[in-house]
Amino acid sequence: MSKALCLDMEGVLTPEIWLHVRDRSGIQELNLTTREVKDYRELMDRRVEICARHGLALADIQRYIAELEILPGARDFVDWARERYQVFILSDTFYAFADNFMRQLGRPALFCHDIFQDAGRLRYTLRQENPKQKAVEALRGLNFRVGAVGDSYNDIHMLRAAHTATFFRAPDGIRAEFPEYGNLTEYKDLKIFLSENL
Amino acid sequence: MSKALCLDMEGVLTPEIWLHVRDRSGIQELNLTTREVKDYRELMDRRVEICARHGLALADIQRYIAELEILPGARDFVDWARERYQVFILSDTFYAFADNFMRQLGRPALFCHDIFQDAGRLRYTLRQENPKQKAVEALRGLNFRVGAVGDSYNDIHMLRAAHTATFFRAPDGIRAEFPEYGNLTEYKDLKIFLSENL
Numbered sequence: 533m534s535k536a537l538c539l540d541m542e543g544v545l546t547p548e549i550w551l552h553v554r555d556r557s558g559i560q561e562l563n564l565t566t567r568e569v570k571d572y573r574e575l576m577d578r579r580v581e582i583c584a585r586h587g588l589a590l591a592d593i594q595r596y597i598a599e600l601e602i603l604p605g606a607r608d609f610v611d612w613a614r615e616r617y618q619v620f621i622l623s624d625t626f627y628a629f630a631d632n633f634m635r636q637l638g639r640p641a642l643f644c645h646d647i648f649q650d651a652g653r654l655r656y657t658l659r660q661e662n663p664k665q666k667a668v669e670a671l672r673g674l675n676f677r678v679g680a681v682g683d684s685y686n687d688i689h690m691l692r693a694a695h696t697a698t699f700f701r702a703p704d705g706i707r708a709e710f711p712e713y714g715n716l717t718e719y720k721d722l723k724i725f726l727s728e729n730l
Numbered sequence: 731m732s733k734a735l736c737l738d739m740e741g742v743l744t745p746e747i748w749l750h751v752r753d754r755s756g757i758q759e760l761n762l763t764t765r766e767v768k769d770y771r772e773l774m775d776r777r778v779e780i781c782a783r784h785g786l787a788l789a790d791i792q793r794y795i796a797e798l799e800i801l802p803g804a805r806d807f808v809d810w811a812r813e814r815y816q817v818f819i820l821s822d823t824f825y826a827f828a829d830n831f832m833r834q835l836g837r838p839a840l841f842c843h844d845i846f847q848d849a850g851r852l853r854y855t856l857r858q859e860n861p862k863q864k865a866v867e868a869l870r871g872l873n874f875r876v877g878a879v880g881d882s883y884n885d886i887h888m889l890r891a892a893h894t895a896t897f898f899r900a901p902d903g904i905r906a907e908f909p910e911y912g913n914l915t916e917y918k919d920l921k922i923f924l925s926e927n928l
């Protein structure tokens with residue numbers, strides 16, 4: 533059976549990018565997350581507007597991201613997974629943000645969005661609506677058995693679409709709302725879960 | 731623009747597996763290719779029957795494959811491509827055959843088929859019909875711009891389905907039959923082609 537593993541990036545394998553940009557830039561308005569602004573396009577529009585107002589360019593953000601390391605144990609986990617499954621990182625981040633992390637992870641396949649600097653302003657394009665669910669459905673259409681691992685609201689449709697799924701280091705609120713996915717906190721337990729279920 | 735590069739494996743990045751198995755096992759009947767037997771399922775059924783008759787098991791084939799190295803320059807090319815595109819190996823080989831090559835290539839995503847040893851006989855399952863074309867179509871459905879590189883008849887539907895495509899080290903016959911795809915023979919020229927077209 534051909535098997536695919538779909539992993540969220542931030543929180544599961546890497547730190548949260550925008551929280552680090554907020555800390556390093558000192559722009560407290562960047563505190564916004566999908567908890568405050570549910571619609572991702574609206575959230576990104578707000579972030580782009582905030583960056584423009586403070587003169588924060590793509591190169592600045594990339595410089596901050598370059599300071600970050602993937603989570604301890606993430607590379608070992610991804611290497612383990614790639615010996616067993618076809619691994620896909622499904623993320624709502626942007627290629628120009630994630631490159632530092634992909635290099636550290638040994639460049640697994642990444643499905644995310646595009647962002648670029650257009651004169652004084654960030655511009656972004658979302659590859660499609662509901663991209664994580666659509667990627668899982670595409671892999672199912674290619675007759676893969678699909679596992680999914682995520683930690684937040686934008687992962688729910690991906691977890692639902694997969695054959696087997698779990699939260700990993702998810703906050704209390706979302707775990708209480710979707711208890712059916714359980715929650716793991718250590719890569720060693722994730723390996724056991726995948727070995728038994730995917 | 732999110733970009734995906736779909737690469738055939740044997741002939742483009744690695745040596746031909748069955749030709750090496752023929753040479754090392756001395757079983758001349760394994761000389762069969764898709765040139766003699768157009769239908770892949772029929773071809774594989776013949777190969778499985780030949781292996782059973784000669785007592786050639788999966789472990790024997792894997793031992794022969796373990797002697798092979800990827801083509802000179804293939805790892806450098808794949809590393810270059812993964813810094814620029816999401817890379818997918820689309821192959822009619824089997825996961826249990828390709829592992830040695832995927833390790834050498836740094837484990838890019840691989841879409842192929844399953845084979846296993848069932849008592850005295852090889853058993854295989856094809857993941858789906860026309861898998862290369864369907865993978866390209868799935869990636870297009872996820873709004874990727876798709877490039878494809880292949881060298882033989884089982885690549886034609888993949889080349890057709892992609893936004894941009896080329897043969898790489900294709901035999902004369904197929905090049906004459908499908909002159910629209912051109913033919914490149916060096917990875918450095920493939921890099922230029924992709925930089926300009928994908």
